[in-house]
Amino acid sequence: xxxxxxxxxxxxxxxxxxxxxxxxxxxxxxxxxxxxxxxxxxxxxxxxxxxxxxxxxxxxxxxxxxxxxxxxxxxxxxxxxxxxxxxxxxxxxxxxxxxxxxxxxxxxxxxxxxxxxxxxxxxxxxxxxxxxxxxxxxxxxxxxxxxxxxxxxxxxxxxxxxxxxxxxxxxxxxxxxxxxxxxxxxxxxxxxxxxxxxxxxxxxxxxxxxxxxxxxxxxxxxxxxxxxxxxxxxxxxxxxxxxxxxxxxxxxxxxxxxxxxxxxxxxxxxxxxxxxxxxxxxxxxxxxxxxxxxxxxx
Amino acid sequence: xxxxxxxxxxxxxxxxxxxxxxxxxxxxxxxxxxxxxxxxxxxxxxxxxxxxxxxxxxxxxxxxxxxxxxxxxxxxxxxxxxxxxxxxxxxxxxxxxxxxxxxxxxxxxxxxxxxxxxxxxxxxxxxxxxxxxxxxxxxxxxxxxxxxxxxxxxxxxxxxxxxxxxxxxxxxxxxxxxxxxxxxxxxxxxxxxxxxxxxxxxxxxxxxxxxxx
Numbered sequence: 001x002x003x004x005x006x007x008x009x010x011x012x013x014x015x016x017x018x019x020x021x022x023x024x025x026x027x028x029x030x031x032x033x034x035x036x037x038x039x040x041x042x043x044x045x046x047x048x049x050x051x052x053x054x055x056x057x058x059x060x061x062x063x064x065x066x067x068x069x070x071x072x073x074x075x076x077x078x079x080x081x082x083x084x085x086x087x088x089x090x091x092x093x094x095x096x097x098x099x100x101x102x103x104x105x106x107x108x109x110x111x112x113x114x115x116x117x118x119x120x121x122x123x124x125x126x127x128x129x130x131x132x133x134x135x136x137x138x139x140x141x142x143x144x145x146x147x148x149x150x151x152x153x154x155x156x157x158x159x160x161x162x163x164x165x166x167x168x169x170x171x172x173x174x175x176x177x178x179x180x181x182x183x184x185x186x187x188x189x190x191x192x193x194x195x196x197x198x199x200x201x202x203x204x205x206x207x208x209x210x211x212x213x214x215x216x217x218x219x220x221x222x223x224x225x226x227x228x229x230x231x232x233x234x235x236x237x238x239x240x241x242x243x244x245x246x247x248x249x250x251x252x253x254x255x256x257x258x259x260x261x262x263x264x265x266x267x268x269x270x271x272x273x274x275x276x277x278x279x280x281x282x283x284x285x286x287x288x289x290x291x292x293x294x295x296x297x298x
Numbered sequence: 299x300x301x302x303x304x305x306x307x308x309x310x311x312x313x314x315x316x317x318x319x320x321x322x323x324x325x326x327x328x329x330x331x332x333x334x335x336x337x338x339x340x341x342x343x344x345x346x347x348x349x350x351x352x353x354x355x356x357x358x359x360x361x362x363x364x365x366x367x368x369x370x371x372x373x374x375x376x377x378x379x380x381x382x383x384x385x386x387x388x389x390x391x392x393x394x395x396x397x398x399x400x401x402x403x404x405x406x407x408x409x410x411x412x413x414x415x416x417x418x419x420x421x422x423x424x425x426x427x428x429x430x431x432x433x434x435x436x437x438x439x440x441x442x443x444x445x446x447x448x449x450x451x452x453x454x455x456x457x458x459x460x461x462x463x464x465x466x467x468x469x470x471x472x473x474x475x476x477x478x479x480x481x482x483x484x485x486x487x488x489x490x491x492x493x494x495x496x497x498x499x500x501x502x503x504x505x506x507x508x509x510x511x
Contacts, residue, residue, distance in 0.1 A: 227411060234363065234404045234414050 101132055102146040106194075109147075113197045114140035114204060141210050144201045145217065151190040152221045158186060159228040176229055177275045183225045184249055184275075185268055188256055192264070199257050222246050244281075248274045351465055355473065356412045358458050362477070363407055364415040365451065366400040368425040372447065375429020376440045385437040388494070392444070392487055399480055406476070441491040448488035455481035 092100075105122025112118040116133045118140070123132035136142045165171040174182065191198055205214040222245050231241060251274065256267040373393035380386055407414065415421075432443035455477055462470040462477070 223411075223413075232408045234407045236414070236416075236418050238414050239416060 098135065098142070099146065100126060101128070101135075102143050103150070105143055106147060109143070109194050109197055114144050114201050116140060119143055139204055139207070141204055141207070141213075144204055145210070145213050147194075147201075148205075148214070148217050151187060152217060152224070154190060155183070155187045155221065156224050159183060159224065163228055177279050179229045180225065180245065180248075181268075181271055181275050183229070184245075184252060184271055187221070187225075187249075188253060188267070191253075191256070195257065202253070202257075218246065218249075222249065244278050248278060350469060354461065354465060355410055355470070358461070358473070358477075359403065359406050359410055359412045360415050361454075362458070362480070363400070363403040363412075364417065364421055365454075366396060366403050367418060368421040369396045369447070370400050371422055371425025372429035372443070375426040375431070376433045376443075377429075378426075379430050379433035380437060380440055383437065385440065385494070388490070389440065392490065395483060395487075399483070402476060402480075406473070437494065441494045445488055445491035448484050448491060451484045452481055452488065455484065 101119060101123050103122075104125050105119045108118040108121040112121065116136065116138050119136055120130040120133040124130055162171065166173050194201070204210065219242070222242050226241055226245060231238070233241065248271070252267060252271045255270045256264055259267045261267075370393070373389060373396055376389050377386065377393060380389060406412075428443065429440070433440040435442075459474055459477055459481070462474050467474070
């Protein structure tokens, strides 16, 4: 019974991470099956010894969940309607549940790596059974994607805050190279607690089936940084700038993984040099186009 | 003008519209429904972007921007050849209106955080070649090129307006107004092209082709 539940969870898990983030800065949206969530709860009900998690969203009526798996249309964050048609606010969506599990799993990553074990440990802290890890792909991809997506959202909020301060006049507007440096440094610092296992994460993200999602997250992050840096280009510069910044970010990340200096000083110095290089190159390119007459803005 | 005719469908799919603009009273005067500078504030568009169908709006703005950009280059090509001829001022006027349109779509692009098309360098060259090439056949060739392009563009804009209407007329009111204005301008250009004997040129080309067969 538990094995069948785990099997259906696994199939649903395989489908879910293939969902793409549609909007910028959005947490990647796994596809959902209500059945998987219901099966998870059934399994956890059987194996749970301790009382249910104090979160009120965990309240659950087994009789109501079972008859309705196929009829529920998927929608993000639904409140499931019970038999009497009343909306119950006690259910959380499967997506929310998965996010909670993955967030809880992050604290076990330094010990277990980006693996199903970490996810299982995380599920246990939430009072669910370790079989919850079966909801996810076995190589830990979703955990990494979830983490990256979380970091990107944090970065985005940070940049939004900074921008508000500048607009209110409480802070100076930074020059572009300084802004880029600070943004990339802030984003890379979020990885520091997991730096031991980060090479594993990067290699998993490079697996073919993960590349669309990870590329999506990377490009939206870079686009965010440029957007808040004030980039308003509407020509091919749009692509050039993002390509350059992506290069800077990736190389700095690689340097950081091998850096042993105190507080990663070498990394930030490397970053500073690369950003300065990029600025020099862009002004040199402008000079060349001016000289050769390729610049249409005469 | 077989070449222009053959290229027109390709342009139609990817260039978006050419627009004929009536003489602008002033840059902001033509777009009274946009508050001054409202769309130019960087990074504060988070709230404005919620609730719209980003994919649809992205595509519309990207294609229209590419279209305006291509139109600019076509007129630049035509001016390069016919700039000093009698048709020069007319083409210059139409070109100015296209520049205005391009500016407008640049602003929209920034406001909605849309990425520009990656084919911009290609449209740069292709548009110029089309404009210059059609102009080498004379003023009528240039006008025929204009007519062919404008015709497909009006269709394209109408399709976009239809799409936005189906989505939500209220939410996209401003965008639709801009597109409608542009479509009207394009139709005007189309009529100007016809006025200047483009049709006769096409007809005579067709006749000569038939005669050769």
